[in-house]
Amino acid sequence: MRLQAILCLALASCIPSNVVAVEDRSVRVDLDRLDWQPLAKGDLPGLYESVEVTGEAAAVLWKIFYLFSEGGQYSAAALVLKGESPAFQSLQGTWQMVGKRLDLMDGSDSLEASVSGDHLRFESPTGSVTFRRLDLN
Secondary structure, eight states: OHHHHHHHHHHHTSOOGGGSOGGGTSOOOOGGGSOOEEOOGGGOOEEEEEEEEEEGGGGTEEEEEEEEOTTSEEEEEEEEEETTEEEEEEEEEEOEEETTEEEOSSSSOOEEEEEETTEEEEEETTEEEEEEEEOOO
């Protein structure tokens, strides 16, 4: 009887998970507090998902995915607000490091690129995109 009373008391004091909103249950990373280092060629290969888009691009880019290969190829898809409805746009190409900058070989300026653990950030004069690495397995 005493054990039942203790269990009831313990269970009554627990907060069910449905009390906390789903979006508040995950761990949030403070991206500005990460220790960002210049990107090295070996850091880049992998699959990335955008977690933050700032600047001019934030008005139209909702989500971006990049897959970078060790051989210098990449494939990307972005969910873009075009007109009244979003649509995916995709592209592929080759990449190379030019000093400490990433050149996507698409005719645009190279990007300042940095890493911190499983996070990758591209910066340009008009904004930035921060990604997190996804597990391919």
